[in-house]
Amino acid sequence: xxxxxxxxxxxxxxxxxxxxxxxxxxxxxxxxxxxxxxxxxxxxxxxxxxxxxxxxxxxxxxxxxxxxxxxxxxxxxxxxxxxxxxxxxxxxxxxxxxxxxxxxxxxxxxxxxxxxxxxxxxxxxxxxxxxxxxxxxxxxxxxxxxxxxxxxxxxxxxxxxxxxxxxxxxxxxxxxxxxxxxxxxxxxxxxxxxxxxxxxxxxxxxxxxxxxxxxxxxxxxxxxxxxxxxxxxxxxxxxxxxxxxxxxxxxxxxxxxxxxxxxxxxxxxxxxxxxxxxxxxxxxxxxxxxxxxxxxxxxxxxxxxxxxxxxxxxxxxxxxxxxxxxxxxxxxxxxxxxxxxxxxxxxxxxxxxxxxxxxxxxxxxxxxxxxxxxxxxxxxxxxxxxxxxxxxxxxxxxxxxxxxxxxxxxxxxxxxxxxxxxxxxxxxxxxxxxxxxxxxxxxxxxxxxxxxxxxxxxxxxxxxxxxxxxxxxxxxxxxxxxxxxxxxxxxxxxxxxxxxxxxxxxxxxxxxxxxxxxxxxxxxxxxxxxxxxxxxxxxxxxxxxxxxxxxxxxxxxxxxxxxxxxxxxxxxxxxxxxxxxxxxxxxxxxxxxxxxxxxxxxxxxxxxxxxxxxxxxxxxxxxxxxxxxxxxxxxxxxxxxxxxxx
Numbered sequence: 001x002x003x004x005x006x007x008x009x010x011x012x013x014x015x016x017x018x019x020x021x022x023x024x025x026x027x028x029x030x031x032x033x034x035x036x037x038x039x040x041x042x043x044x045x046x047x048x049x050x051x052x053x054x055x056x057x058x059x060x061x062x063x064x065x066x067x068x069x070x071x072x073x074x075x076x077x078x079x080x081x082x083x084x085x086x087x088x089x090x091x092x093x094x095x096x097x098x099x100x101x102x103x104x105x106x107x108x109x110x111x112x113x114x115x116x117x118x119x120x121x122x123x124x125x126x127x128x129x130x131x132x133x134x135x136x137x138x139x140x141x142x143x144x145x146x147x148x149x150x151x152x153x154x155x156x157x158x159x160x161x162x163x164x165x166x167x168x169x170x171x172x173x174x175x176x177x178x179x180x181x182x183x184x185x186x187x188x189x190x191x192x193x194x195x196x197x198x199x200x201x202x203x204x205x206x207x208x209x210x211x212x213x214x215x216x217x218x219x220x221x222x223x224x225x226x227x228x229x230x231x232x233x234x235x236x237x238x239x240x241x242x243x244x245x246x247x248x249x250x251x252x253x254x255x256x257x258x259x260x261x262x263x264x265x266x267x268x269x270x271x272x273x274x275x276x277x278x279x280x281x282x283x284x285x286x287x288x289x290x291x292x293x294x295x296x297x298x299x300x301x302x303x304x305x306x307x308x309x310x311x312x313x314x315x316x317x318x319x320x321x322x323x324x325x326x327x328x329x330x331x332x333x334x335x336x337x338x339x340x341x342x343x344x345x346x347x348x349x350x351x352x353x354x355x356x357x358x359x360x361x362x363x364x365x366x367x368x369x370x371x372x373x374x375x376x377x378x379x380x381x382x383x384x385x386x387x388x389x390x391x392x393x394x395x396x397x398x399x400x401x402x403x404x405x406x407x408x409x410x411x412x413x414x415x416x417x418x419x420x421x422x423x424x425x426x427x428x429x430x431x432x433x434x435x436x437x438x439x440x441x442x443x444x445x446x447x448x449x450x451x452x453x454x455x456x457x458x459x460x461x462x463x464x465x466x467x468x469x470x471x472x473x474x475x476x477x478x479x480x481x482x483x484x485x486x487x488x489x490x491x492x493x494x495x496x497x498x499x500x501x502x503x504x505x506x507x508x509x510x511x512x513x514x515x516x517x518x519x520x521x522x523x524x525x526x527x528x529x530x531x532x533x534x535x536x537x538x539x540x541x542x543x544x545x546x547x548x549x550x551x552x553x554x555x556x557x558x559x560x561x562x563x564x565x566x567x568x569x570x571x572x573x574x575x576x577x578x579x580x581x582x583x584x585x586x587x588x589x590x591x592x593x594x595x596x597x598x599x600x601x602x603x604x605x606x607x608x609x610x611x612x613x614x615x616x617x618x619x620x621x622x623x624x625x626x627x628x629x630x631x632x633x634x635x636x637x638x639x640x641x642x643x644x645x646x
Contacts, residue, residue: 034288037279037330041294048301055308062187068300070181070255073192074099074248076296079274080199080289081244084237086280087207087287088230089219090139090146091452092238093398094154095245096268097161098131102249104161107170107258117175124250125243131157132242133235138616140234147396147452148566148619152612154268155559159608165258172257180254192251196293199244203289211236269320269460272453273299276327283450284331299323314467321460328453356585357381357501361493374493375486375545377591378500379538383557384564384587385504386531388580389511391565393524395449397531399440401558402459403433406466407539411482413473419481429536437532441525451524482544496541503537508581560590563611567618590614 053060078099082092102124111117131153138144181189206212215237218230272282277295280287302319305311311319357378364374383400390397407429414428415421436458444451477483485496507530514526538557564587568580590611597607 034279034286034291037277038288038291038294040330041277041291041298045294045298045301048298048305052301052304052308055305064304066188068297068304069189069192071303072297072300073196074251074255075270075274075300076196076293077199077251078245078248079271079278079292079296080203081241081247082271082275083203083278083280083287083289083292084206084215085146085234085241086275086282087212087219088215088234088237089283090234090238091150091282092241092272093147093150093268094131094135094157095150095241095271097154097156097158098128098242098245099249099252099271100267101131101157101161102127102246103252103256104164104249104258106176106250106253107173108164109173111173111175114175114179117173117179120173120176121179121250124253125246128242128244128246128249129239130242132239132245135242136235136238139238140230140232142620144616144619147449148562148615151396151559151562152615156605156609156612159605163603163605170258172254176250176254180251195247195251200289200293207289269317269324269456270296270299272456273320273324273327276324276331276453278327279331281328281331281450281453283448283452284328286331295323295327312468312471314471315464317460317467318464321457321464324453324457324460328450328457332447356588357504360588361497361501362491364493366492368489368492371489371493371497372486372545373591373595375497375500375541377588378497378504379541380557380560380564380591381504381584381587382500382507382534382538383531383561384568384583385508385511385580386527386534387561387565388568388583389507389527389530390444391569392527392580393444393448393451395444395452395455396562396565397440397455397528398452398558399436399455399458399462400531400535400561402462402466403436403532403535404539404542404557406462407433407536408543409466409469411540411543412476412478413469415479415482417476417479419479422479422481426540429540430533433532433536434529437529438525440532441528442521444528445521445524478544482540486541486545496544500537500541503534504584505581507534508579508584511580559608559611559615560587560594563615563618564590566615570618570621 049060052064056064078095082095085092105127106120106124109120109123111120135146135149135153138149139146180191183190207215211233214233218234274295275281275287275292277298278287278289278291278293280292299320302323303316306313306316306319360377361374364371387397387400410429411425414425440451440454440458443454485499486494488495490498511526511530514522564583567590568583568586593614594607594611597610602610
């Protein structure tokens with residue numbers, strides 16, 4: 001029954017791709033809702049500039065306009081280019097990482113003449129085009145899911161950028177800065193505004209063309225739960241998006257060099273905030289190139305007000321997250337539609353898949369020197385179970401790394417190293433996590449996979465909270481009782497590992513029991529609660545494992561957890577679904593493979609690339625399964641009704 005329904009939906013989706021040809025090339029992408037959003041953006045930007053002028057003792061000088069332009073141009077170009085995949089119904093989670101990668105690499109290339117500089121600019125563009133082209137091929141032709149692909153390529157790009165930055169912190173190359181910014185009128189560089197104007201006009205013209213109509217048709221089809229693929233229009237959209245991020249990286253390198261790239265680059269949160277303010281949200285389609293341009297200037301102009309208003313720098317990610325949520329709400333209002341969450345089919349419980357975890361932990365009794373690895377394995381299993389539960393709704397919880405870091409910092413800062421404070425701190429943290437899970441789950445039940453934008457905003461708020469605690473409160477150390485959870489040994493393994501292992505097994509069993517029946521809303525809420533609580537427990541033990549807490553530029557937890565969830569879903573399916581418990585053995589294998597690579601001398605980037613490759617290969621299994629099912633469905637249709645209209 002389930003297979004027949006899935007086959008019917010697949011065949012219908014494949015046929016619906018042909019409906020792209022019925023969309024009129026002259027249909028403009030800007031409807032009444034988009035015009036309203038553009039007017040709103042103009043009003044907001046005008047108010048921000050007016051406030052900026054009132055707070056400036058000497059008014060807004062040419063140097064102020066120059067600073068605004070230099071800060072906004074990289075973000076604006078990346079956001080305008082990112083509009084195309086969003087219109088096509090896809091995700092663009094690699095945009096920020098691609099920009100950072102180009103900005104990290106460009107300053108290290110020698111430039112002794114204008115010709116060399118132009119060649120280097122071309123190299124930066126090619127890097128972006130290569131990342132975008134890879135995304136386009138895997139999504140447009142292989143039919144892989146855009147979330148998995150762009151998350152993987154983004155992690156690979158960021159890993160290489162961070163490895164490169166560790167060995168090469170360089171200022172902006174003088175030749176590059178001169179070529180991009182030395183030509184001025186009234187002390188304001190003319191190249192950035194000319195680039196913004198050209199990209200905006202070209203982008204709007206493209207969205208009004210036949211290609212734009214195909215992208216919107218593909219987005220509408222995918223929005224309604226239809227087929228993936230999309231062919232060369234999708235390839236073109238992602239390639240342009242990568243190229244836009246590459247150009248943004250070149251501009252950023254010319255303004256700042258690689259010194260501050262990892263800290264001040266307009267990363268994914270800002271890029272998606274700009275596109276959302278312009279009416280484009282991944283999973284909800286919509287948007288315009290002009291709207292993304294105005295959104296980028298709103299994000300940057302808000303940052304300019306932080307100093308005169310006396311707002312601490314650590315609030316910046318919270319402000320960006322606020323703009324992202326506001327843009328998200330505007331999109332919902334403009335479209336006047338909600339997307340039903342994608343809940344998988346019912347699946348029998350497979351609790352036995354969780355049994356390898358305690359067995360593996362017991363084996364560490366014979367290798368007590370590697371007991372910290374057991375703690376990491378149990379933690380990734382817990383996070384993998386949470387992501388597998390969220391994956392049932394068709395989304396990924398991007399708030400996980402932000403929550404882990406914020407919880408670790410909160411645990412250390414709020415307890416002050418005293419055991420007595422744990423009784424109040426831990427319940428407060430758990431309550432907050434539960435509330436986050438309920439809110440995100442409720443939103444996901446209403447809008448489906450577009451809830452990933454909300455989880456990204458949650459990560460921004462969590463990062464601002466953690467950064468504020470690091471600044472305002474002395475970090476200190478974890479309470480002795482908490483530290484003992486990772487320093488003592490039960491059967492050769494830390495108590496923290498046993499606690500997280502037990503919680504992983506219990507959560508997997510309960511989720512497989514409860515999420516396979518009942519309302520879609522309850523399914524989504526349970527999934528996000530499990531993810532949030534898993535992040536909290538792991539964050540608390542991260543603080544105890546290190547004795548203190550701090551932020552790291554490299555996220556070492558999200559990708560393994562997501563990989564475990566996705567690979568579990570692709571390797572073992574029953575009626576279109578998989579037991580959540582199967583994420584546990586997959587997570588164990590991922591951590592062991594990563595440890596093996598580390599023992600062979602692989603650096604961080606190489607290990608992330610290996611995980612990225614593994615994730616894409618696993619996602620290919622999903623593609624092959626869908627393709628095989630579609631082929632069999634078409635054959636049945638041919639045998640019973642003649643040649644289908646494909």
